[in-house]
Amino acid sequence: MITPGQVSRFLRDHPDNNILLGDVQFEEEDINDAIAFAISEFNAMAPITNYNAENFPNDWLLLLGTTAHLLKSEAFLQIRNMATYADGDIQNIGVDDKAGPYMNLVQALQAEWQEKAQRYKQQINMESGYGYMPSGYAYRYRF
Numbered sequence: 001m002i003t004p005g006q007v008s009r010f011l012r013d014h015p016d017n018n019i020l021l022g023d024v025q026f027e028e029e030d031i032n033d034a035i036a037f038a039i040s041e042f043n044a045m046a047p048i049t050n051y052n053a054e055n056f057p058n059d060w061l062l063l064l065g066t067t068a069h070l071l072k073s074e075a076f077l078q079i080r081n082m083a084t085y086a087d088g089d090i091q092n093i094g095v096d097d098k099a100g101p102y103m104n105l106v107q108a109l110q111a112e113w114q115e116k117a118q119r120y121k122q123q124i125n126m127e128s129g130y131g132y133m134p135s136g137y138a139y140r141y142r143f
Contacts, residue, residue, distance in 0.1 A: 001053055001054055001056065001059070001062075002035065002059050002062050002063050002066065004028045004031040004032060004035075006063070007026070007031045007034075007035075007063065007066055007067065007070070008024065008026065008031065010063060010067065011025075011026070011067060011070070013025050013026055025074065026070050026074075030070065030073070031066065031070065033069075034065075034066045034067075034069040034070045034073070035053055035062065035066050036053070037065075037066075037069045038062055038064075038065025038066045038068070038069055038113075039051055039052060039053060039056055039062065039065075041065060041069075041117075042056075042061070042062075042065060042117055042121075045117055045118060045121050046121070047121060047124075047125050049121070049124075057120070057124070058120060060116075061113070061116055061117055061120060064109060064112055064113040064116065065113045065117065067109055068106055068109040068110045068113050071102055071105055071106045071109065072102075072106045072110075074102055075099050075102035075103050075106055078098050078099035078102055079099045
């Protein structure tokens with residue numbers, strides 16, 4: 001099970017690293033919501049499963065899905081608050097104008113998350129589908 005602290009460390013989301021914010025970008029509640037959304041998305045992929053935070057099968061998959069959800073949420077905020085200011089002869093200054101870089105990162109994370117999650121699910125499905133297939137030679141005795 002991954003923790004909000006692990007997610008924050010992966011994202012390097014610390015107040016001393018966020019010079020402009022002076023605080024963390026993602027609160028613990030945001031991270032917990034993103035974990036829940038990533039698990040829900042994973043459970044909805046075929047074959048349907050019913051994992052939760054305690055029994056999720058792979059921490060790396062959950063970390064990828066969680067960060068993709070967090071950064072997508074931040075991209076929404078960037079788009080919603082995008083504004084450009086001009087003051088005389090000074091070059092335009094953008095506020096919350098990082099939606100494009102966030103979406104690029106989201107697309108990369110989302111693609112990796114979905115590919116790995118689908119492959120993981122396929123592997124689980126194959127392993128549970130075949131079970132034990134005995135051979136006819138199992139009943140042949142040596143004389």
